[in-house]
Amino acid sequence: MKHTTTPLNIPIDKLAKPSQDRVCLAAVIRVILPLHREGIPLPTPVFSYDIIGRHAPSDNGPSNTLSLEALQSDEQRMVLDTVAQVRKCGLESILALPQLVVCGDQSAGKSSVLEALTEIPFPRNDELCTRFATEIIMRRATIESLTIKVIPDDERPIVEKESIQRFGETITDFAELPSIMDKAMTVMGIGATNSQSSAFARDVLSVEIGGPSRPQLTLVDLPGLIQNETKGVTRADVELVREITDRYISQPRTICLAVVSATNDYANQPILTEVRKVDPEGERTLGIITKPDRVPAGSGSEGAYISLARNEDIFFKLGWHVVKNRSFEEGDSSFAERNASEASYFRLSNFSCLPKGNVGIDSLRERLSKLLFEHVKQELPKLHNDLTKALNDSRQQLDILGNRRSSPADCREYLMQLSLHFHKVCSAAVEGRYEGIYFKYDSATTFTPQSPCAVRRLRAMVQKLNANFSEKLRKSGHTYFMERSGEAIPSEIDGDMPIPSPNPTKPVKLSRNESLRWVVKAIIRNRGRELQGNFNPLIIGELFWEQSARWGSIATDHIEDVVDVCRRFLHELLQDLCPKDVQSRLSSSHIEDAVRARSAAAVKELEQLLVDLREHPINYNHYYTETIEKCRMKRESQSLAKCVENATIHTPLPGCQSTHTSASIDIDRLCREFGQSRNPDMDVYGCEIALDGLIAIYKVFQKVFDANVTIQVVERHVIRDLESVFSPLTVSRWPESDTTDLASEPATIMRQRAFLEDRISKLNIGHDILRKVIKGTVC
Structure with a gap:
């Protein structure tokens, strides 16, 4: 077998060391030489050994084979x-x-x-x-x-x-x-x-x-x-x-x-x-x-x-x-x-x-x-x-903290910037311009005051609440629901018979006779020197007050609902724009006071409207007389229809085997029965007229009250200029002590800001490094 020679690159000066070093070197050679003779590849770096036989540092420090x-x-x-x-x-x-x-x-x-x-x-x-x-x-x-x-x-x-x-x-x-x-x-x-x-x-x-x-x-x-x-x-x-x-x-x-x-x-x-x-x-x-x-x-x-x-x-x-x-x-x-x-x-x-x-x-x-x-x-x-997700999350958290707020000037500048952003978003919500990420809406969410994303669309939510108020006032605002058709005209009215007591939560249904008895009781207790069949015209006001008694509570509930939605909107907006410490201070010391002031002004305006309602009704709207005329004509048309039916004569057709007949009206009988259909009882007649007047004035004033509550109360005192509760003009009027108290950073926020800034700095560097590699040919 032919052996190749691989030189062991050992510095000659190492052979001049003491015997212990030579023994160590000999041990190395005994291990390597058999492997070398068998043709096994060997590592070829320059070996140097210290006195204890370990792989020693070179002149430049720890070596790396x-x-x-x-x-x-x-x-x-x-x-x-x-x-x-x-x-x-x-x-x-x-x-x-x-x-x-x-x-x-x-x-x-x-x-x-x-x-x-x-x-x-x-x-x-x-x-x-x-x-x-x-x-x-x-x-x-x-x-x-x-x-x-x-x-x-x-x-x-x-x-x-x-x-x-x-x-x-x-x-x-x-x-x-x-x-x-x-x-x-x-x-x-x-x-x-x-x-x-x-x-x-x-x-x-x-x-x-x-x-x-x-x-x-x-x-x-x-x-x-x-x-x-x-x-x-x-x-x-x-x-x-x-x-x-x-x-x-x-x-x-x-x-x-x-x-x-x-x-x-x-x-x-x-x-x-x-x-x-x-x-x-x-x-x-x-x-x-x-x-x-x-x-x-x-x-x-x-x-x-x-x-x-x-x-x-x-x-x-x-x-x-x-x-x-x-x-x-x-x-x-x-x-x-x-x-x-x-x-x-x-x-x-x-x-x-x-x-x-x-x-x-x-x-x-x-x-x-x-x-x-x-x-x-x-x-x-x-x-x-x-890394990108962590960077975006950290940036969002730092954005919520806003600019540094260490000096009074920093605090005022921060509040000015915050109020400017607040004013812009709040104004858009009040006007119904839902542009931007803040107004993004999840279509799967029910549009209710309990939904945060629904509350952000403030104008739409207020419109919904106003519509609910109008519907509730129309369906449940009256004390009595009076049946006006389908019953015979009573020949007399017993004013001593009891009338169902009013229900505070929903209207009480009255038959036609019960409605007339309710009216006749009012006529009796308000009778003056008027002739029989006439009535004191002031009883229309008394009947109206009793019939509209629930308007005040319905309107009060509506105002509270709108104020609560506005309060939630303002808190949600502050929560989105500023850190919790600033949000809690602004909410407790300023925003909440402004909301309470608007609520108080709205309640005061409502009280004035209710005071007006307790006065004798004043009306110049022709809708009142038109309604009375419609009530009278409806009552007479029902009576005429019955008389026509009674005066109609059906004659079988000559030579016809079917049941078909020819109809003719006995005009004399029709006139006679229609004339007799009018009730001779003057009290019944007076009650009918008074009831018609009540129905007419109630319809007129219901529309007026509905408009007054939604415009004069809700719009004027609660919604309008809502963005002014925290605007740059408002901030400019605050003394320096107030701006410092509201916006100064606590130690925890300072530490959090330093942590986020350091985190973002690291993430930015890492993001740039990875982005370059991802765009390259390696990955």
Whole structure:
């Protein structure tokens, strides 16, 4: 077999180091040389080793082996750089961004997988990386650097948050990482000796690594799931770890790297149950099997894990992958040694039956590269839509807050702008010009005063209420409903017979005889020196007062309904135009006073109308006499029709076998019966005349009262110039103290404004970044 020679590019000065260094170098050569002779491709970077045999920093800071570059092609780097830029805007708390999350049970090898993927030598003692979530943010930078900070949990008190947020360290040598992480744990309260210490924390350790060759990538290592309480680990800690895991893996844009250890039956490892809860189809989960070298070769456990790796048992659409982590004895080996040992194992063990793309850390990088790229590429349009929606919502909230209101001048300017907008919209609603988004109406909504969108169309709602008032006044405004036809003319009237008592809610129906008895009682108690058959003309007014007694309550209810609709309209408009603090102050101190003043003026005007109604009726409308004449002619036409029927003679046709007859009218009999149809009783005659006068004057005054209430009361005092209750002219007359009291921002609003402005700034940057990529050829 012909062997090719691959030079090991090791600086010659390294061979001059002390014996310990030479022993380390010899160990590297012993591992690499057999692989080289077998023709296995080897990584070709320049290796340098420090005194403890770890991959050492170069002169420019922490080095990054060329194997990391396999994570991204040019197109992949462009897409992932886009997400990194969006993440850098600080949008993680607003939007779920694509990321890789390493999750699994305690001691499953999660941190080792993450370390091998990123080639960052995290401290391995005391399981430091399993006590909290660790976010590794890799980004492009001109120089190599490593920044560590702690992101406090939202549920911490403000004082603790501020203390934690002050923590931050930047280093250029990985050797300083253990001491920095010790400080971070102290800040989080982990491992402290006081009573407030805990084993785990909801806080997040953020490790940001920058460098010119670093890929734009975010990886998260989660605390391992714990099954039972142990010494130093409480039931609360067990639940806390599960809560942290659920929060991360449930995010729809997270690729879950579910790590299971071959040293334990995978049926007993709950991480598989957890990821299938949030990802039942396995669309964003990749299973990773660790520690395959710990399983006896040829055993049933090994066969089960080989079957699992083939995706034959627990199926994930993303499949499975097997990696060999460093053993305890290999803890001080370099990443190159680790990779070489892993390659040798998968070449010689029973796991060699698996496809090369499903084993080893190098193929895992390439696999994750494709998975992450396709996942991010698919999510970018959705992320752009979510970001646009969040941006529009934030802008709308900031618009409601209006301009800044810190000084008296700011307050007056704000109120002037607010009143100008208020005046414009209110004027349009009063005039019935429903243009603009404010008047958008849902056609499926019933047009009632209870509907907010119906109330916004104020003129239409007032018209509807006026029509309802007019209809109610016509149908239910009278005390008695009097039957005027279908009964014989009584020969006499018994004024002592009782009349049904008035009903306060609906008219009482009276027959013709009962109507005449009601009138005759009024004639009797108002009789003066008038002759028999005549009546005191003032009884028309008395009958009218009793018949129209319900007008006042109906009109009062109508005014209250209109005022209530106007009040709701004004509050809805203020709610739409300004923040709650300004709305409540304006409503309580000004708007409500203006509405009450308009209501009082309307009620006062109504009282004047009712006073006029209690006076003796005055009328110059010819409709009154026309109505009386119509009543008389209707009564006489009914009587004439009956007399014609009685005077009609039906004669059979000669020689006709049918029932047809010829009709003729006996004129003498008709005249005689029609003349006798008039009631000789003078009281009955007087009652008929008085009743006709009542009906006529009631109809005239009902129309007048209807018009007066809708125009003089509702329109004049409630609706007209409603926009003037809060107009720029009104604001200009207010003293400075009033404008400051009404519009000054409380501390909560100032904080909310700062929050929204910061949020919008981040969203704008993220929106611009995504928009450029969406329009490009990448997506």
